[in-house]
Amino acid sequence: MSKNKFFVVWEGKEPGIYKSWDDCKRQIHGFEGAIYKGFTTENEAREAMVSPCWDYIGKNANAKKPSAEEIARVGTPNFESISVDAACSGNPGLMEYRGVYTKTGEQIFHQGPFKDGTNNVGEFLALVHGLAFLKQKNSSLPVYTDSKTAMAWIKTKKAKTKLDKTENNTILFELIQRAEKWLADNEYTTRIMKWETEVWGEIPADFGRK
DSSP, rough: OOOOOOEEEEEESSSSSEEEOOOOOHHTTTTTOOOEEESSSSSHHHHHSSSOOGTTTTTTTTOOOOOHHHHHHHHHOOSSSEEEEEEEEEEEEEEEEEEEEETOOOEEEEEEEEEEOOOHHHHHHHHHHHHHHHHHHTOOOOOEOOHHHHHHHHTTTSSSOOOOOOOOOOHHHHHHHHHHHHHHHHOOOOOOOOOOOHOOOOOOTTSSSO
């Protein structure tokens, strides 16, 4: 269950602070460029509401400072990169994914929400989308994901999902097929890196709903 009890909507149908994810979702669903994040306390949400959204989106405002031992073990993030992530309400449930510039949190692509999806499918599609985006831009930036499953699926060029196909998620299976075809037809030099969540905090592309 999410530890977040308050949700700040900076850009949405009606910006403000909402006390449930369902109320927040009504303000951002269908709103292009929506900017929002969840918080554990009302005080945190109130402080965020009157602050620039980029102080919170794409940054881990409340993340603990890594210890010297942790940094020695995994290093520090390369902020000259992009980060991708997915969120899913239910399993299966409403799923969406996005990619952001790691340094600033600026959103560079967003897809969904899609019905009857899973987090693993979203993470896979986000990573392929990121690879395709970087190749299209002829960019040498690396891409971060916090999903070992997505990294494994990319390696085999196959989404090994157990998701059942329904009338609601036909589009997702079409996207999976397109992603697999892109992997089969394209070579890329982009470095895919694992985001070390336990040390660095949530990945900058995180939707803030955990």
